[in-house]
Amino acid sequence: MTARKQLPDTQAGMRRRNLARVMHTVRDEGPLSRAAVASHIGLTRAAVSTLVDDLVRWGLLEELGPERNGATGRGRPGSALAVSARGxxxxxxxxxxxxxxxxxxxxxxxxxxxxxxxxxxxxxxxxxxxxxxxxxxxxxxxxxxxxxxxxxxxxxxxxxxxxxxxxxxxxxxxxxxxxxxxxxxxxxxxxxxxxxxxxxxGLAELWLGKDTPPDFLHVSAEIGIGAALVVDGRLLRGVRGFAGELGHVPVRPDGPPCGCGGIGCLEQYAGEDAVLRRVGLDPGEGRVGLLAERAGAGDEAVRAALHDAGTALGIALTGAVNLLDPQAVVLGGELSALAPWLLPSLREELSGRTAGRSCEVSVSRLGPEGxxxxxxxxxxxxxxxxxxxxxxxxx
Amino acid sequence: MTARKQLPDTQAGMRRRNLARVMHTVRDEGPLSRAAVASHIGLTRAAVSTLVDDLVRWGLLEELGPERNGATGRGRPGSALAVSARGxxxxxxxxxxxxxxxxxxxxxxxxxxxxxxxxxxxxxxxxxxxxxxxxxxxxxxxxxxxxxxxxxxxxxxxxxxxxxxxxxxxxxxxxxxxxxxxxxxxxxxxxxxxxxxxxxxGLAELWLGKDTPPDFLHVSAEIGIGAALVVDGRLLRGVRGFAGELGHVPVRPDGPPCGCGGIGCLEQYAGEDAVLRRVGLDPGEGRVGLLAERAGAGDEAVRAALHDAGTALGIALTGAVNLLDPQAVVLGGELSALAPWLLPSLREELSGRTAGRSCEVSVSRLGPEGxxxxxxxxxxxxxxxxxxxxxxxxx
Missing domain, CATH: 3.30.420.40 (ATPase, nucleotide binding domain)
Incomplete structure (x- = not known):
């Protein structure tokens, strides 16, 4: 029997959560008057005012001065609130x-x-x-x-x-x-x-991505290949914090040994070093740009290496999609710059292996900044x- | 930007959650007096009394009559509460x-x-x-x-x-x-x-298993092989409800075709039908018992088939453990009766491939009743x- 937390719901806890709701509302929808905040979050204007007073005092919200009347012109003008730019x-x-x-x-x-x-x-x-x-x-x-x-x-x-x-x-x-x-x-x-x-x-993608759904798998492909599993808007971390080790999912169980102690891990096929090794290049700064340049110029060896890396990503992601059933897979990290040559084989493998259970694959706009x-x-x-x-x- | 739910925290919602806390407390710790419930969940005796009155009126709790004094003999005796056996x-x-x-x-x-x-x-x-x-x-x-x-x-x-x-x-x-x-x-x-x-x-294992942790992966191995992913005491369902399809994780990407449209899926190596096919038996009722009997009697063909099924389970679980980092893997379902012959190769594969990132593998006590x-x-x-x-x- 799993113990269930028996913490009481208190007025203090409720107030704390409502302070957060005010902050998020003003940040997402502001500038807003106190009355508009109240209507957004379904609390009374009086309740919102005491919350806002604290948030202003703590330097988290600022009052922009009397608000001009909105389109309707109804109601008294209030002071518009915005999140602080000096907080x-x-x-x-x-x-x-x-x-x-x-x-x-x-x-x-x-x-x-x-x-x-x-x-x-x-x-x-x-x-x-x-x-x-x-x-x-x-x-x-x-x-x-x-x-x-x-x-x-x-x-x-x-x-x-x-x-x-x-x-x-x-x-x-x-x-x-x-x-x-x-x-x-x-x-x-x-x-x-x-x-x-x-x-x-992955969290950057959740918070800053355009139209990012609340359930997705974000792949950070570079020298190592990690994933962020976001479920219902929350990052799944695992009991030791080690969740998302997509790079060590076995792709070919009898493949080459991996530094992790495993055999035939995804990183041995689709990690940056593996791809460079395959085309005879040493690891180093700016290598992804060089690969993109060569692939763009039609270098067949580089294109074949990226095709096979995409296939390996597709096999590992088949397992992940079968286990997690996410809304989308988002490819990020340094290697996302190589997406034009990775994605066709990746998508082919994933959709061929997960008929009717597949999901969209897109490329992050944040790239290595994420x-x-x-x-x-x-x-x-x-x-x-x-x-x-x-x-x-x-x- | 992901929209954040802006529902207010209300008195009614708080009351509703506290009614649940009273029920869980009485069920897990009862029979208990109102005072004991109040002390367990950190609310006042008066607050708990009004909650209890409703629960009794709805037929969910019953009063066992005046409680005898406890070991200390202190305090007034109250009526002991228990969850209803006629509710x-x-x-x-x-x-x-x-x-x-x-x-x-x-x-x-x-x-x-x-x-x-x-x-x-x-x-x-x-x-x-x-x-x-x-x-x-x-x-x-x-x-x-x-x-x-x-x-x-x-x-x-x-x-x-x-x-x-x-x-x-x-x-x-x-x-x-x-x-x-x-x-x-x-x-x-x-x-x-x-x-x-x-x-x-998997939920039965969470609710009824002995010492089941709140983060685990429950494998239901029978004709199909499914998994329940339990994270922080909650079942992870996926956006379409299709999460946990462990049976269709690729084990050998160039292996035999699977009914799902994939290739080399776990079910083709470790599903009940695959194991029966391998030892020349037709599918049918009672086949797991027959396999256990033959393996127990030293049948080398059956033992080899179960050894290889365990290896395939270990490869697929390596991917799952790398992705999810659970506290434990629990083997359930019909095939858990074959655990003595499946587990050695399963554990060897999993621990060999996930050095330092591995997790315990145990067998469910609920078996096919789960x-x-x-x-x-x-x-x-x-x-x-x-x-x-x-x-x-x-x-």
Whole structure:
């Protein structure tokens, strides 16, 4: 028998959830008057006013001054509310195989500061890489503060398995990191929340994608191949935080050995290094652009390699679609730039194997920006989802 | 941008959720006094009393009379509360390939009536099979009513894909049903809710299994192979209701064709028919028992077939574990009786391919009873999770 949580429903909890509803409504539909917010969320104007007063006091909403009458001209004009452009900023950071990046996003979802450093991190020790990242974070936070924002939190995207403590990188084979505690090593004045880049890429797609459905599978295809499983608008993380390891789904059970200990994993057929190896190129920065150039110019060897990578993706996704029955599959990550040559065989394999149970495959518009934006937006989402937490922390 | 639900948190909704908390508390911990319930769920004694009064009036709780003083002897004695043994009954029904079954379960989780008819349903038209099932339902409902219970609902388990309308069987290849509307064809005085047998088997494991964790993958291995994906105590259904089709995960992408339109699906290696074909036996009732007998007697051909079926299960589960990262895999369904010969190769394959990301594999204690019990308990769970719905319906 599974224990059921027996927490009571309290007035305080209800108020907390209604504060979040006001924030989301103003952000999605604003600027809005108090009366319009009340009508949107089905509470009385008086109830909404006390919620709004707190949100203004905490610096999360701002009053734009008396609102002009709307189209109908009915009712008294109220002060229009908008989410603050000088409130909390979400700081996102990314440790990529070939770069480090940091950005600051405000409550309205706009990027207000950013910094990037190119340079190989593969095999580089964690300490110097994280020292450099820490400096970039401090620089971006200072820029955000100069614009009147304050850092509400920091989320770091890494290409590896992250423990459920959200600070330890259990294993990042393409960096060479193992049991790396970012909470201890990253010194930048903010406590980092660490997450897998494929998870954050998927969340970015959910939050920022156009017409993204609430149930989809987002594939981050690059050197590693990760997936984010989004079910009913929520990311499925798994008990240890290791869900979404699409790259290690067996494609051919007697295929080549994989660094993970498995055999014939998807990454051995469709990962960036596997594709480069197949066409005789060494791994390195800018390789995806080179592959796209050659495929575009009609290079048959590159086209065949990408065709076969698409086939392998289609086989692995057949398993995933059979298990999860998502609304859509969205291809993101570096390799999404190769979609014109990957998608035909991918789609053919998937639809041929899942007759009547298939689903649409599309390409992300966020491309390689997804994980960094997802990291920054995850901080902003936490503020929108529980605005009272900001007041508690700043108290 | 995904739309966020903007429903207000209301007093009525809070009351409804607290009624459910009282029911679950009394069921899991009872008999309990009103004061003990209040302390368990963190509400005042007065608040709990008004909730309890309604639940007693609706026939969901009963008062056992003045409670004797507990070990401490402190406090005034109150009337002990228990869930009613003469209240609603959940009616579960199952359409199996070789049998029809119906049972009635009370709020305390006890089976109070049951009926089974053996006979082949493979290739039998839906109308006569459902007419026979309807008679069994009426018989079980009459028996339950003779015990003072009343039927709160009917859930039917079927071996096939069920649409999200919970009444249409989209496809049940092992029955030969296609687009079969059980809501229209099953006449028994109750509106049926239809669900896939693997889903209900997994829910039975969640609700009735001993020490079942809230995140697991339940495999229903029989002629078809289905899985129930339980994440954080909730069944993952997929957008069309087709999640958990483990039987059609590709194991060897160039293997034999499958009835689903795919190639090299798990069912072609580990389904009951595939194993029987491999050892030269025709499909039919009681075949699993025969396989167990022969394997137990040392039949090398049967043992080799089961070893290879276990290997195929291990390969498909490697993909599932990589994608979902569950706490455990539980093997259920008819084929779980063959676990001694399936598990060694299954475990070897899974742990060899998922070094450090593996999870425990165990065998369900419910065996082939799971889907029927899951069906009946799903009705009872709906009453426990929203007791006010009973009052509304009976009003």
């Amino acid at each position: 909390p900023a979400g700081i996102g950071a990314e440790v990529g195989v070939d770069h480090l990046a940091v950005c600051a996003v405000d409550l309205r979802g706009e990027v207000r500061a950013r910094a990037v450093r190119y340079g190989p991190n593969r095999g580089r020790a964690a300490e110097p890489a994280l020292a450099e990242l820490g400096l970039l974070v401090r620089q971006v936070v200072a820029e955000a503060e100069a614009e009147g924002l304050w850092a509400a939190g920091l989320t770091v995207a890494v290409p590896g398995l992250v423990a459920r403590d959200a600070r330890t990188v259990v294993r990042a084979p393409n960096l060479g990191w193992h049991r790396t505690d970012l909470g201890a090593l990253l010194s930048c004045g903010l406590e980092p929340t660490v997450d897998n880049e494929a998870n954050l890429g 994980p960094l934006l997802g990291a920054a937006h995850s901080v902003i989402r936490a503020v929108l989802d529980d605005p009272a937490s900001v007041a508690e922390r700043n108290a | 609603p009954a959940g009616i579960g029904a199952e359409v199996g390939v070789d049998h029809l079954a119906v049972c009635a379960v009370d709020l305390r989780g006890e089976v109070r009536a049951r009926a089974v008819r053996y006979g082949p349903n493979r290739g039998r038209a839906a109308e006569p099979a459902l007419a026979e099932l309807g008679l069994l339902v009426r018989q079980v409902v009459a028996e339950a009513e003779a015990e003072g219970l009343w039927a709160a609902g009917l859930t039917v388990a079927v071996p096939g894909l069920v649409a999200r309308d919970a009444r249409t069987v989209v496809r049940a290849p092992n029955l030969g049903w296609h687009r079969t509307d059980l809501g229209a064809l099953l006449s028994c005085g109750l509106e049926p809710t239809v669900d896939n047998e693997a889903n209900l088997g 889907p029927l019990l899951g069906a009946a308990h799903s009705v009872i769970r709906a009453v426990l999770d929203d007791p006010a719905s009973v009052a509304e319906r009976n009003a």
